[in-house]
Amino acid sequence: MSATREDVGGTPLPPGWAKPAHQPDAFELTTTTFAERAAKTMARPFARGAIANATDHAAALTTARFVGTDHEALREEARKIRAHAIANLPDYLDQWIDQAERKGTIVHYAADESEARRIVAQICTDQQITRVVKSKSMASEEVSLNSALEAVGVDIYETDLGEFVVQAMGDRPGHVIAPILHRTKDEVHELFSAMAGHELPNEAEALTAFAREGLRHAFLTADAGISGGNFLIAETGDVLLVTNEGNGRLTTSLPPIHIALVGIEKVLPRRRDLAVLLPLLTGHGTGQQITTYVSVSAGPRRQGEPDGPEQMHVVLLDAGRSALLGGEFEEALHCIRCGACQNVCPVYRQVGGHAYGWVYGGPIGAVLTPLFRGQEEAGELAQATTLCGACDDVCPVKIPLHDLLLNLRRRSDAEGHVPRHEQVAFALWAQVWSRPLLYRASTAVARGSLRALARNGVVSAKSPLLRRWTAGRDLVVGKRPR
Amino acid sequence: MPDDVGMTAAVQLFPTCIGDVVAQQTATDAERVLDALGIDHHRPSATTCCGQPAYNSGHDGPARAVAKATLKALDDGSDLPILVPSGSCTSMVRLHWRELFHGTPEAEAATRIARRVRELSSYLAEHTDALRELKPSLAVRVGYHDSCHMLRELRIKEAPREVLQTVAGLELVELDSSERCCGFGGTFSGRYPDVSVAMADTKIDDMVAAKIDVLVSSDPGCLMQLAGRMSRQGTPVRAVHLATLMAEALA
Structure with missing residues (x-):
């Protein structure tokens, strides 16, 4: 591989880039609550x-x-294709x-995350890979791949511009399509100027050019490229990747x-299924008819071919996916990671992706995280939604996210993960409100108490029972004076 | 149940639990509108709650126990429409009771009630000619908030607007965020109060920018949220139920 490197010549990596910044390995899911994580983002008005x-x-x-x-009609067609592919996943996977x-x-x-880390690290060790360029991959986020490779002495360069920023900031992607959606241009300007060692113009073009220059050199000197994949085509054994920056193709x-x-859930039966799924993925992801690049990786370079990798490895990641097959949450596997549900989610809009504590934010994150990480660790996320249903209406493959979220809440209840005080409260509530006479008595008491607390028809007292309501809101019980 | 309904249109009215505790005015105002239209109405005496707070929290057992009381109160053997001045309670009874009572002795009754239940504004929208004849009038600039379950489960969007358009002098403004959730979300509002309030603020900013006098909706839950936040902030926008606005316009 050294021959490739010597051929490069040209611009060396800018100073300060020799070692890519470290990305945090630990997720906050287990150490903090949704409310705590949400508060962090909400404290940053920008x-x-x-x-x-x-x-x-x-x-x-x-x-x-x-x-x-x-x-x-296109969405319905896509739903059918995804449902069929997932219902027959073992067969299509074998075919692929x-x-x-x-x-x-x-x-x-790779049956789980640690196996995925081990397999990729082993490939790097076996092949004496010391420098890797990486195009955006959420699967690699799931397994914290970067830290696994750093541990075996591999320098990793994230080459998607957003992921490049995420890596250099020691951050995590905040959105499946737009990793630095939660960042501003000024923050990127500050970061890149520090990396460059001098003040760069605070313009998107100049900042992009700075990253591009260094990344070009990384591409030319890398021993390996690591990518994700948007679809696996069973019929052809190909991996399909959509990108807009050309970094995926390189x-x-x-x-x-x-x-x-x-x-493993990324399988599509036939190449012609792309006619339906591709425009939906790009249209729901970025509003494009098609992305600038659609790359099809069909194995290593064949004899007589002038370019392409000499070796191609595909690591199929299970990590909780096959366990969902045939169950009530199977439809979560239909997801094509377009990010559309995040874009319309009124909760995500306030709290961003990091509040969800793991890799995926928004409605699909609130569904996938408890399914992949377990109810104990992540069951709370299913409660962190108003069940407004905006995600259902936008999902390109019509995943019933509202119903899946509700079913996760039910599962929490059935498996005994609901806090004791909540169980007791609902049990008491049912005892009283299932009896009309007690109901009438209780509502009369409630009305009387509210009247007693009200000033000019408005309750704003921070009484213990109402605290969680009245911290930021009044309770308007009478006609509000004009 | 009066059996002398005769030729007069007649309905039942289910005030809902928020109506019984916080928003009593809503059912009263709905009755005033029905009175003006000459529609007989009647409140079943023993209704409680539709069970939604527990159902949407994943606690089907408590939800079923409470909903059963309301089901029994509503199942009076008549075919009268049951009007509900709440999109989300209507949605619960109309769409989710069948699943909640599936395989129980109440399954058949739940299906029966699901067919009868009507969201208030969609019922009133069938009487816009009669409403216009009553010459409702109110000089206000109004924005409408589409509540989530009414919009996305019941798919009712135009009906409340058609009702509001019968009011002379009323200017209906389409808010950019009319379809965005207000952040109430039932128990969500108590589980995540800060996020919930921030969601309300997004809507309120939009209302203020649109310079509306009154925000109208058909869901007491959303109104409790938005009115509560605006009261706390001193926002000069009233948040009222469609029934209240119509009662005022007809007064």
């Missing part, structure tokens, strides 16, 4: 403004993209593996080794 603006913009682009099309291996792809199966084709880490 972040809230940035999230609101970016999600509104993305949602508007998606709406505009499908004006004049039979969007509903068979086809991929015929093309010379080396296929690995990652998958320039370095001598390409390693793709892909969730």
Whole structure:
């Protein structure tokens, strides 16, 4: 591989880039509550403004993209394809593996996160890989891949511009499509100027050019490229990747080794299914008819081909997915990670992705996180939604997120994860309100108490029972004086 | 139940638990509107709550126990429409009771009631000609908040607007955020008060920017949230139920 490096010449990596910044490995899911994490983002008004603006913009682009099309029919078609693919996942996965291996792809199966880390680290050790360029992959976030590779002496360069910023800030992506949606241009300007060692112009073009220069050198000198994958095509054994910055194409084709880490649920039966799924993924993700790059990785370079990696590995990631097959939460596996549900979620809009404590934020995060991490660790997330249903209406593959969230709440109850005080409160409530006479008595008492607490028809007293309401709101019980 | 309904239109009115505790005016105002239209109405005496607070928290047992009391009170053997001045309670009874009572002795009655239950504004929207003849009038600039369950489960969007448009002098403004959740979310409002309030503020900023005098909605839950936050902030916008605004316009 050293030959490739020597050929490069040109600009070396800017000073300060030799060691990529470390990304935090620990998730906050187990150490903090949703409310605590939400408070952190809400304490940063700029972040809230940035999230609101970016999600509104993305949602508007998606709406505009499908004006004049039979969007509903396309979504229904997509739902059927995903439902069929997932219902027959073992078969399609076998078919994909068979086809991929015929093309010379080396296929690995990672049952869980630690296995995925171990497999990729082993490939790096075996192949003497010391520098990796990486295109955006949420699956790699799930397994905290970067820290696993750093541990075996690999330098990792995130090459998606957003992920590059995330890595350099020691942050986590806040959105599946737009990792630095919660950041502002000023923050990026400050960061890049520090990396450059001098003040850069505070303009998007100049900041992008700065990152691009260094990344170009990283691409040319990397021993391997690590990517995710948007779809696995069973019929052909290919991995399909959509990107807009060209970094995905470079990652998958320039370095001598390409390693793709892909969730097993990403399988589509046939290439022609892309005619339905691809426009929905890009339209719901970024409002585009198609992304600037759609890369198909179909195995390593074949004899006589001028380019492409010499080796291609695909690590199929299970990590909680197969356990959902055939169960009441199977539809969560239909997700194609477009981020549309995050863009319309009124809760996500306020708190951003980090509040969800793990990799995925918004409605799909509130569903996937308890399913992948367990009820004990993440069951709370299903409560962190108003069940407004906006996500159901926008999901390109029509995942019934509202119902899945409600079913997760039910599962919490059935499995005894509901706090004792809540169980007691609802049991008492049922005892009283299932009896009309007691109901009437209790509501009379409630009305009387509220009247006693009210001033000019408004209760604002922070009495213990009403504290959680009256901390930020009044209770208007009478006609409000004009 | 009066059996001398005869030719007169007649309905039942289910005030809901928020109506019984906090928003008593809503059912009273609904009755004033029905009176003006000459529609007989009657409140079943023993209703409690539709069970939604427990149902949406994942506690089906308590939800069923409470909903059963209301089901029995509503199941009077008549075919009269049951009007509910709450989109989300209507949605609960109309769409979720069947599932809640599935496989129980009440299953059949739940289906019966689900067919009868009507969200108030969608019922009133069938009487817009009669309303117009009553010459409702009020000089106000109004914004409408689409409550989530009414919009996305019952798919009712135009009906309340059609009712409001019968009022002379009323200017109806479409708010950019009309379809965005107000942050109430039942128990969510108590579990995550800060997030809930921030969600309300997003809506309130929009109302203030649109310079409306009155925010109208058809859900006492959303109104409790938005009116409560605006009262605390001293925002000069009234938040009232559609029934209240119509009663004022007809007075």
